[in-house]
Amino acid sequence: MTAPDLVVIGAGALGAATAYYATRSGLSVEVLERGAIVSGTTSACEGNLLVSDKEAGPELDLSLYSNQLWNGELAEHGDLWEFEAKGGLVVASSPAGATGLTELATRQRAAGIVVEDVPVDRVPEYEPHLTRDISGAAFYPQDCQVQPMLMAAHLLRMAREAGAVVRTGVTVTGFLRDGDRVTGVRTDQGDVPAGHVVNAAGTWAGQIAELAGVEVPVLPRRGFILITEPLPKTVFHKVYAGEYVASTQSSDESLQTSTVIEGSASGTILIGSSRERVGFDRTVSLPALREIAGKALRLYPSLAGVNVMRSYFGFRPYCPDHLPVIGLDPRAPGLAHAAGHEGAGIGLSVGSAKLLIQQITGAEPELDLAPFAPERFALREAA
Amino acid sequence: MSETYDVAVVGAGPAGLAAAVTAAEQGLRVVLVDAGRQPGGQFWRHPDESVPSTDESRGQHQWRRFTGLRDRLRALESRGSVTRIAGHQVWFLEPVAGAGAYALHLTPTVASEKTPGVPALVTAVRLVLCPGGYDRQLPIPGWDLPGVMAAGGVQALLKGHRSLAGKRAVVAGTGPFLFPVAAGLAEAGAKVVAVCEAGSPAGWARTPGGAVAVPSKALEAFEYAAVFARHRIPLRTRTVITRISGADRVESVRLGRLDSGGRLTGLARADLEVDLVATGWGFTPSMELVTALGAATRVDVDQSLVAVVDAWQRTDVDRVWVAGEATGVGGALLAVAEGELAGFAVGRDAGRPVPDGGTRRLQRVIRRGRAFARAMHRAHPIPAGWRDWLEPETTLCRCEEVTVGEVCAARDTLGATDARTVKLLARPGMGWCQGRVCGFAAAALAVPPGRDLTAADLAPMSRRTLAAPISLADLAGDDHG
Numbered sequence: 058m059t060a061p062d063l064v065v066i067g068a069g070a071l072g073a074a075t076a077y078y079a080t081r082s083g084l085s086v087e088v089l090e091r092g093a094i095v096s097g098t099t100s101a102c103e104g105n106l107l108v109s110d111k112e113a114g115p116e117l118d119l120s121l122y123s124n125q126l127w128n129g130e131l132a133e134h135g136d137l138w139e140f141e142a143k144g145g146l147v148v149a150s151s152p153a154g155a156t157g158l159t160e161l162a163t164r165q166r167a168a169g170i171v172v173e174d175v176p177v178d179r180v181p182e183y184e185p186h187l188t189r190d191i192s193g194a195a196f197y198p199q200d201c202q203v204q205p206m207l208m209a210a211h212l213l214r215m216a217r218e219a220g221a222v223v224r225t226g227v228t229v230t231g232f233l234r235d236g237d238r239v240t241g242v243r244t245d246q247g248d249v250p251a252g253h254v255v256n257a258a259g260t261w262a263g264q265i266a267e268l269a270g271v272e273v274p275v276l277p278r279r280g281f282i283l284i285t286e287p288l289p290k291t292v293f294h295k296v297y298a299g300e301y302v303a304s305t306q307s308s309d310e311s312l313q314t315s316t317v318i319e320g321s322a323s324g325t326i327l328i329g330s331s332r333e334r335v336g337f338d339r340t341v342s343l344p345a346l347r348e349i350a351g352k353a354l355r356l357y358p359s360l361a362g363v364n365v366m367r368s369y370f371g372f373r374p375y376c377p378d379h380l381p382v383i384g385l386d387p388r389a390p391g392l393a394h395a396a397g398h399e400g401a402g403i404g405l406s407v408g409s410a411k412l413l414i415q416q417i418t419g420a421e422p423e424l425d426l427a428p429f430a431p432e433r434f435a436l437r438e439a440a
Numbered sequence: 441m442s443e444t445y446d447v448a449v450v451g452a453g454p455a456g457l458a459a460a461v462t463a464a465e466q467g468l469r470v471v472l473v474d475a476g477r478q479p480g481g482q483f484w485r486h487p488d489e490s491v492p493s494t495d496e497s498r499g500q501h502q503w504r505r506f507t508g509l510r511d512r513l514r515a516l517e518s519r520g521s522v523t524r525i526a527g528h529q530v531w532f533l534e535p536v537a538g539a540g541a542y543a544l545h546l547t548p549t550v551a552s553e554k555t556p557g558v559p560a561l562v563t564a565v566r567l568v569l570c571p572g573g574y575d576r577q578l579p580i581p582g583w584d585l586p587g588v589m590a591a592g593g594v595q596a597l598l599k600g601h602r603s604l605a606g607k608r609a610v611v612a613g614t615g616p617f618l619f620p621v622a623a624g625l626a627e628a629g630a631k632v633v634a635v636c637e638a639g640s641p642a643g644w645a646r647t648p649g650g651a652v653a654v655p656s657k658a659l660e661a662f663e664y665a666a667v668f669a670r671h672r673i674p675l676r677t678r679t680v681i682t683r684i685s686g687a688d689r690v691e692s693v694r695l696g697r698l699d700s701g702g703r704l705t706g707l708a709r710a711d712l713e714v715d716l717v718a719t720g721w722g723f724t725p726s727m728e729l730v731t732a733l734g735a736a737t738r739v740d741v742d743q744s745l746v747a748v749v750d751a752w753q754r755t756d757v758d759r760v761w762v763a764g765e766a767t768g769v770g771g772a773l774l775a776v777a778e779g780e781l782a783g784f785a786v787g788r789d790a791g792r793p794v795p796d797g798g799t800r801r802l803q804r805v806i807r808r809g810r811a812f813a814r815a816m817h818r819a820h821p822i823p824a825g826w827r828d829w830l831e832p833e834t835t836l837c838r839c840e841e842v843t844v845g846e847v848c849a850a851r852d853t854l855g856a857t858d859a860r861t862v863k864l865l866a867r868p869g870m871g872w873c874q875g876r877v878c879g880f881a882a883a884a885l886a887v888p889p890g891r892d893l894t895a896a897d898l899a900p901m902s903r904r905t906l907a908a909p910i911s912l913a914d915l916a917g918d919d920h921g
Contacts, residue, residue, distance in 0.1 A: 093856065093857050093858050093861045094856065094857070094861060095861065095864065095865075096860070100861075100864050206861075207854075210850075210854040210856075213854075214853060214855065223855060225855075225857050226857075283912075323840060323870070323871075341532075346915060347915060347916055347917075350913075354916055360912050361911065361912055361913035362913065363911065363912050364551075364911055364912075365910055365912055366872065366874060366909050367906055368905045368906060369905065
């Protein structure tokens with residue numbers, strides 16, 4: 058067997074999207090996953106494709122670029138992964154919050170986001186069951202949703218149908234080198250030489266980078282989500298509290314919660330969110346669940362009697378500057394990364410993957426990848 | 441916060457009752473939490489005790505065992521040695537950091553039945569988990585029609601409410617539990633047109649001494665034989681229902697014959713007309729609380745996920761014991777013995793003198809009971825061919841309306857290689873019952889053909905971060921008051 062052009066480490070959203078775009082560019086691909094497909098953070102998140110929660114800057118640019126892909130070349134597959142352009146409603150609970158929301162909207166409009174101001178008395182037209190006790194609201198029609206596991210599994214399927222090989226239960230243990238150059242991976246089931254290796258190991262990408270002798274500071278940030286019993290449609294859009302944006306950008310280590318609430322295709326309501334830096338601690342935290350429930354009830358008091366059936370948690374892969382790591386790594390030629398997207402990896406997966414494949418194949422990426430450069434942390438330290 | 445009990449016993453069925461009274465009689469302060477309003481569990485489910493009755497024992501087995509335990513419990517309750525919290529479930533169980541105790545967060549079993557004065561949280565130094573189980577189901581084409589019930593559900597209606605679920609019944613599946621259900625239906629006035637046992641009585645011959653080793657079981661079998669003869673109930677072995685038909689509800693079933701390997705060899709010429717189908721394929725232990733604590737589990741002879749316990753019912757988690765079906769499905773008498781032993785074990789842990797002879801006798805009873813249970817499981821396996829009469833459009837998960845075909849597509853087309861991934865992609869077990877009904881079948885369909893089910897396959901179907909549903913308001917509420 059000849060060596061594939063590309064070995065992708067990880068079969069989550071980023072690995073799947075990378076394999077998909079690689080096969081679309083005619084590359085031969087082998088995906089190596091140590092667990093089962095979509096078994097990491099991809100299976101423990103909400104499937105947000107949000108533009109509304111981002112300040113103007115490189116992440117928003119990447120988000121808008123991905124948004125075009127979801128609504129453009131990938132739209133024909135939307136039904137496979139329950140794509141829904143449902144829009145997001147952001148609400149402020151205090152006058153100060155409302156002012157902050159208006160200012161954020163102004164900056165976002167300048168960056169190309171569509172934001173509709175919603176007068177408080179018109180909020181019931183969007184969300185009839187939402188509390189009337191709010192001070193301001195804004196609607197973001199570009200916010201969308203997918204079912205993340207189905208999305209990643211179908212991208213992998215299409216990659217396989219285009220010739221990619223997906224191997225599960227294979228653990229990468231090291232890298233093949235020719236001098237500095239990365240020429241493949243070592244695994245617990247033998248060596249796999251490759252033209253390029255893409256590290257798409259999500260929250261565990263830092264550990265993979267370490268095997269190659271380079272530092273990529275991806276760390277886990279734990280989050281819980283509550284799932285209710287199925288209900289007749291009660292929540293019509295993605296609804297979230299204004300402080301969510303600040304919360305995603307915070308670097309605080311302790312428990313933070315901010316409400317994100319939405320209905321799913323199966324009738325359940327998904328309620329988030331929490332953020333904690335507790336490493337890979339897999340203990341279910343009752344204080345986190347309680348705080349999420351309490352804050353959700355402030356927005357939707359009528360859900361008080363609704364049963365929560367289960368909860369789940371995942372580990373967001375975050376970097377200190379809250380930007381993902383995308384691109385070829387000059388410190389280890391032949392190695393590239395596509396990881397560290399924190400809570401936005403589902404939405405940003407396709408844009409990240411398409412741009413990375415453009416870079417690997419020597420084309421000019423349609424969006425500048427410099428802000429996401431893997432070596433940026435080391436350079437900053439040196440400076 | 442209120443007092444920390446010496447021991448919390450969860451479940452007031454045969455095992456939990458025995459554990460609670462045994463521990464309390466040694467002077468331990470016991471809290472007994474049970475989902476039911478009355479003690480007895482599923483096995484000793486009985487009509488409302490507050491309504492005077494002259495035939496409380498009708499349809500029951502080992503009833504004097506129960507009333508003996510209940511009398512002791514009542515005496516202990518009146519002395520304040522046992523605090524019984526009935527009608528409540530543990531929705532969340534966790535160790536209290538640094539306190540050497542466990543916190544049990546409680547919610548009413550029926551949301552509308554909130555009892556004033558019942559705390560939302562109790563704490564205890566030791567835990568005895570006796571969660572019991574429920575009957576295991578396998579999908580059959582048409583099993584989602586009204587009139588198809590779990591054998592246990594039919595039995596619960598008979599025992600708890602003296603209520604008959606149909607007039608012409610067929611009872612099908614595998615295991616000795618089919619007999620009391622069929623007998624109960626017939627005694628209550630239903631026509632039982634057939635009992636279809638997928639296994640073969642010859643299975644018992646392979647384990648000489650099996651039934652004989654537990655004399656009361658042999659007696660029960662004679663009792664059923666008499667009832668079957670009196671009501672002319674035909675027992676058809678190596679027979680399964682391969683299809684259930686009806687317009688709006690059950691009207692008929694098609695029967696199939698199995699060979700000795702459990703494979704379908706042919707179909708009956710005529711369908712049976714029935715209005716009630718009761719099915720059961722052994723039992724699935726309730727493992728939410730056991731897995732929530734991270735206790736070691738294994739796959740038992742009957743392919744159920746069960747807790748690993750030592751000769752004193754102790755798990756590998758500090759101060760946690762398990763008794764009854766959750767250590768291996770084996771029936772009420774074994775559960776009572778295990779509960780009693782666990783009661784002595786927590787006493788011993790608390791420094792109480794333990795009667796040597798008594799516990800050695802219990803350990804002998806348990807060893808014998810386990811051997812009997814293993815023989816029973818081997819004689820009543822899930823037939824190897826159970827997937828063969830499924831169709832792609834057969835419903836697998838009734839809560840989420842997931843078909844067999846969708847589950848197979850997740851495995852064959854989308855690349856799922858285990859039960860967890862199948863669940864994530866096709867949603868079986870994601871609905872209201874959280875996989876309690878379809879979990880076993882979904883896990884079995886998820887694994888690639890030819891591979892045996894492992895604990896890792898079954899665990900995702902029985903692990904539930906919330907052991908019972910809880911309202912958002914109760915979840916949000918502060919229960920430490």
